[in-house]
Amino acid sequence: MVKTQELWDALASVMDPEVPVLSVLDLGVIRAIRHESNRIEVDISPTYTGCPAMDVISSQVREALLSFGDVNIVTVLDPPWTTDWISAEGRNKLEAYGIAPPVGRAHDKRSLWAPVPSVRCPRCKSASTKLISHFGSTACKALYQCLDCQEPFDYFKCL
Amino acid sequence: MKWDTCDPKTAYLLHLGDDALILGQRLAAWCGHGPILEQDIALTNISLDLIGLARQYYQYAALEFGPDCTEDDLAYFRESRSFMNHLLTEQPNGHWGDTLARQFYFDTFHFFQLEALSQSADERLRHIAAKALKETSYHAQFSAEWIVRLGDGTKESHDKIQASLTHLAPFALEFFVPSAVDQAAYNAGIAPDVASLQETWINKVNSIFSLATLDPFTLSFPKKGGKSGIHSEHHGYVLAEMQSLARTYPDAKW
Numbered sequence: 001m002v003k004t005q006e007l008w009d010a011l012a013s014v015m016d017p018e019v020p021v022l023s024v025l026d027l028g029v030i031r032a033i034r035h036e037s038n039r040i041e042v043d044i045s046p047t048y049t050g051c052p053a054m055d056v057i058s059s060q061v062r063e064a065l066l067s068f069g070d071v072n073i074v075t076v077l078d079p080p081w082t083t084d085w086i087s088a089e090g091r092n093k094l095e096a097y098g099i100a101p102p103v104g105r106a107h108d109k110r111s112l113w114a115p116v117p118s119v120r121c122p123r124c125k126s127a128s129t130k131l132i133s134h135f136g137s138t139a140c141k142a143l144y145q146c147l148d149c150q151e152p153f154d155y156f157k158c159l
Numbered sequence: 160m161k162w163d164t165c166d167p168k169t170a171y172l173l174h175l176g177d178d179a180l181i182l183g184q185r186l187a188a189w190c191g192h193g194p195i196l197e198q199d200i201a202l203t204n205i206s207l208d209l210i211g212l213a214r215q216y217y218q219y220a221a222l223e224f225g226p227d228c229t230e231d232d233l234a235y236f237r238e239s240r241s242f243m244n245h246l247l248t249e250q251p252n253g254h255w256g257d258t259l260a261r262q263f264y265f266d267t268f269h270f271f272q273l274e275a276l277s278q279s280a281d282e283r284l285r286h287i288a289a290k291a292l293k294e295t296s297y298h299a300q301f302s303a304e305w306i307v308r309l310g311d312g313t314k315e316s317h318d319k320i321q322a323s324l325t326h327l328a329p330f331a332l333e334f335f336v337p338s339a340v341d342q343a344a345y346n347a348g349i350a351p352d353v354a355s356l357q358e359t360w361i362n363k364v365n366s367i368f369s370l371a372t373l374d375p376f377t378l379s380f381p382k383k384g385g386k387s388g389i390h391s392e393h394h395g396y397v398l399a400e401m402q403s404l405a406r407t408y409p410d411a412k413w
Contacts, residue, residue, distance in 0.1 A: 014206050049291055050211020077215075077286035080293060107397065135201035139294075143197060159293050 002068050007040065010064050017056045019156075021097040022056060024090050028085025031140045038069030045081040048159070050084040050138040072117050083158050090129045095122045100144065121146035129153075167221040167343035168281065170231045170243070171350055173233065176216030176384060180234055181359045182265060183209035183395075184401050185252055194255055201301060202258070208294045216285045232286045234406035239394050243340060246385035247330040252269070253323070256309055261324035263302040263380025264331040267363050270355070272334075275351035284349055297354050321373055331379035334360070340386060363377035 011030060016022045024030050024044075031043035042061055046054045062071045083102040086094075091101035103117040116131050126148035134157070137145040141154040165173070186206035193199025217230035224232070247265060252258045273295055276288035291335035336359040337345070344350035364376050384390065404411065 046290075048208065048211065048330070049215060049287075049294060050207040050209070077283075077290050078285070080290040082293075133197040133201055134297055135197075135204035137200070139204055157297075 002035065004033055004035065007065060007068060008037065010068070014057070014060045014064050016053060016099045017060075018053045019094070019097070019099065019100060019140075020084075021093045022090050026062065026087050026090030026093065028087065028090075029057065029081060030061070035069065039072070040065055040074045041074055043074050045076050049083050051139050053138075062095070062126055083156065086156075094156055098122050098153060099141070102110060102148045102156050104158065117158070119144050121149060121151070124149040125152055127144050165220075165223055167184075167340070167347050168284075170340045171344035172216045172220040172278075173283070173295065174188040174243035176213045176220060176233065177242045178248050178265075178269075179209040179216065180213035180331055180401075181242070181244040181397060182248040182261075182264075183207075183213060185248065185250075186399055187251055188263075189258065197384035198255075204296050205262070205301070208291075208298065212287070212291050212294075215291075219283055219287070223361065231405065235324040236328045238391055239398055240388040242390065242394065242398070243338070243388060245333050245380055246332070246391055247327060247333065248329065249385065249391060249397055250330060251393055254319070256323040257327075259302055259305040260320060260327050261307065262298070263306050263324075263367070264300045264301040264327060264364070266295065268331070268334045268360055270295050271356050271359055271363075272351065272353075273383075275356070279350065290342050306367050306373070310368070310373040320371075324368075327378045328376065329382040332379065333383040333385060334384075336381050336383050338372050338386035 008030075012023050012025055014024045016024065016027055019027075027047070029045050029047060031042075033044050034041045037083070042065070044054075044058060058073045062073060067069045085100050086102065094101040098120045101124045101139065118127060118133075119129050120127055121129050121144075124146060126146055127153055128147040129144050130147060132143040132145050132152065134142050136154050140156055141159070142157045143152060145152045146156045183206045186202045186209070189199060189202040191199065192208075195200060213234070214230050217233040221228045221230055221233060245265075246338060250257075250261055270292070273288045273292040277285055277292055279285045279288065306320065306324075309315070309316040335354050337353050341350060341353050345352050361376050368375055385394075
């Protein structure tokens with residue numbers, strides 16, 4: 001009989017295809033794993049509604065668990081995924097990779113004019129940076145520029 | 160399959176999905192044509208969010224049409240008359256200001272609509288809306304900032320965005336005129352009373368117009384019909400471009 005912990009461990013090597021330093025566990029998208037004899041059910045919360053990486057993530061999760069039994073992936077929308085679920089280790093990995101991690105908590109975003117957060121440059125660590133665009137190379141990122149080292153960088157925005 | 164004989168909830172899901180799909184398709188046409196790379200990417204990101212949202216609504220709606228129906232059937236194999244998107248969403252991209260005026264009106268409405276839908280009596284709809292609300296707040300912020308930038312920019316940018324906003328205003332007012340589908344969904348407790356959103360919407364729009372040194376929003380006779388399947392001449396072209404591949408090769412796989 002396979003232990004639930006073995007299934008979780010197996011998912012530690014499944015990486016986000018668009019941010020390849022983060023595992024699906026760092027990202028916090030795996031909500032639950034259930035198993036009974038050789039049937040495994042995994043609850044996954046999508047990061048963004050239209051994120052094209054979600055299909056790839058689902059098939060990689062299935063692949064990683066296939067040796068343990070039949071895998072059924074269940075998409076869970078409630079509660080909606082938030083950047084608060086990215087682990088502390090995941091945040092460190094993001095910054096080391098050159099992507100500024102989300103600043104603060106994704107508190108209620110019900111204001112149409114939320115203040116722009118102060119984001120630290122992942123390269124030179126300067127706090128003097130500016131927002132270039134709310135939308136970056138993938139749905140989850142915004143584009144910033146460091147005003148000290150001048151380098152543009154991705155910011156994993158709060159959601 | 161008969162699309163016009165569905166229950167109030169399914170019809171309403173199609174209406175929501177059609178708005179997201181048609182506007183998503185319109186924005187996708189900016190891919191490779193944005194004035195600068197960052198803005199090109201911004202519009203295509205918003206497009207991606209909207210098409211992802213359309214998929215959520217269609218997947219839910221497809222359950223009502225039997226086991227063989229998929230989200231693709233709903234997107235690619237319905238005719239213009241069975242689409243229930245707002246007329247605003249199908250209006251042409253025009254220039255950058257036209258696209259941003261359309262987006263600003265829609266995003267601001269979409270935000271309040273999703274806020275109301277996250278209290279819907281229907282559980283799955285409530286969950287879809289709560290998720291999309293977070294993404295839409297970024298869209299609304301982006302388009303509002305552009306209205307300020309263009310309105311409070313040069314004389315030329317001010318005059319052009321004012322003209323775009325004035326031209327599209329009667330289309331935006333369709334948001335607040337309940338269609339039969341809106342009414343049935345409201346009666347079923349799953350949708351807000353759209354007329355009640357008008358005041359909140361106008362207040363928000365006017366607060367941005369004031370920052371942008373633009374004229375306050377003026378009420379006019381709404382251009383309506385899209386929500387009941389009566390579309391402008393542009394709709395057929397959007398569908399033709401979007402549906403031609405799927406209809407030419409119905410068994411095509413990605």
